[in-house]
């Protein structure tokens with residue numbers, strides 16, 4: 001829907017075609033300011049009879065409150081003075097009021113830009129972090145290895161990162177990083193419905209890499225007391241305060257895992273070269289398809305890709321009917337690093353396993369500055385507003 005601020009009650013009809021028909025009229029500056037704050041409409045067109053100062057005031061307000069909203073200004077005459085003033089106020093386009101073709105073009109450009117900006121900005125106007133969930137329906141394939149290494153690598157690069165352990169009964173993120181958590185995910189229970197940044201920070205334990213860890217409860221039975229909705233709530237809060245939220249998972253579609261999928265921008269699915277793991281991955285991919293999870297928001301990583309076990313990576317690709325994004329070799333250095341409690345990417349950066357984990361982070365997890373688009377190519381291009389919802393059984 002486009003907000004149209006004009007004095008002329010017939011202008012809605014005049015511009016309907018150029019604006020795509022769906023118009024919500026506003027009458028004055030106060031109403032315009034209110035609707036831009038209250039609505040999520042991506043475009044405001046200001047008619048030719050609205051005075052220049054009010055139009056600029058509104059645009060300046062929009063720039064702060066709703067950076068993704070585009071403002072297009074129509075004038076009877078466009079001159080350098082008008083353009084200069086509009087530019088300073090952050091108005092995206094100034095067009096002559098009778099140039100309806102130009103207006104249609106300007107609307108299209110502005111909506112495109114808004115979509116890009118919205119992909120990077122929350123309702124509150126702050127940049128949103130990316131939620132990346134590492135999953136496999138089979139245990140022992142490398143989920144915890146990947147999530148701890150990804151988290152520690154991203155944190156060591158200066159990003160603000162939270163690693164949440166959703167293997168709530170048997171999570172071993174804390175022990176893998178040699179942390180002794182004072183608090184854990186069970187402390188969220190008391191905050192249900194009102195989790196905020198402070199509450200979240202009270203449950204995290206800091207790792208020396210700079211990574212924040214939300215550890216699994218020390219009591220396995222606490223897992224049942226943590227509702228899936230609480231996990232979703234905590235993740236939504238977390239993404240407003242972290243650049244990345246990496247989620248480690250148990251080997252099952254638990255309600256906690258489903259809640260994480262629901263808000264994730266990227267799923268990293270782990271395959272290994274054994275028939276049960278490949279079968280489980282195929283079933284997981286089918287389940288994700290059924291749930292409406294977009295294929296563009298998943299990558300499959302083959303762990304221990306060089307194991308000589310009679311099954312080849314081509315066999316895996318054929319069985320799961322999806323490309324493998326990154327191959328991580330097998331090495332005794334991996335369990336050795338876990339036993340030392342130091343992620344291998346930090347401890348042995350030149351190791352081939354570290355190289356592969358960095359490739360995964362750099363190509364698929366990281367986002368390019370200013371674009372909101374992930375660095376990944378054909379595989380992973382999740383758009384923020386394209387998050388899918390289990391609750392609604394499809395894309396939001």
Ligand SMILES: Nc1ncnc2c1ncn2[C@@H]1O[C@H](COP(=O)(O)OP(=O)(O)O)[C@@H](O)[C@H]1O
Pocket residue numbers: 136138139140141142143144145146303304328329330331332334335336338353
């Ligand atoms: N690329 C690898 N090479 C050798 N061992 C690995 C590799 N990746 C994981 N491992 C080992 O496999 C075991 C299971 O890994 P883990 O990350 O705990 O799996 P999950 O979290 O999926 O259960 C660990 O002992 C880990 O050290």
Ligand SMILES: [Mg+2]
Pocket residue numbers: 143144145167172249
């Ligand atoms: Mg694990």
